[in-house]
Amino acid sequence: MVEKLCTMYGEKIATIGNTTYHDFPPVSALAKVTVENDLRSAGFGYRAKFIYQSACKIEEMGGTIWLEKLQDMPYLKAKSELMKLPGIGAKVRYS
Structure with a gap:
């Protein structure tokens, strides 16, 4: 799916032989x-809604600048910030 997402929305970065490679798409x-x-x-499938809504939310929260700020946050703070995105939440383990 990641490769398909890159092919659909990412910038073409190289063609080697018969294979074209694309960058990961920008949030915009x-x-x-x-x-x-x-x-x-x-x-x-159901992931389409979460990808679109998360991209919109990231743009709303500052786009690339917001994403870059996550790198400098303590783990728990960054996790809390990421959980503000649609479709991202705590996982439940069943034994």
Whole structure:
């Protein structure tokens, strides 16, 4: 799925032989209104909504600057910040 996401929205960075490689897409590319429907059509299922909504939320919170700030945060603070995104939450283990 990551490769498909990169192919759909990432910038082409190289072609080696018959294979074209794409960069991971910027948040702004994933926050466009057509993204959710396009991803559903591409087989992303329920994940399409979370990818689109998370990209929109990241843009709302500051975009790349917000993401970069996460790198300097203590683990628990960064985790708390990431859990503000749609579809990201604590996992429950069942024994």
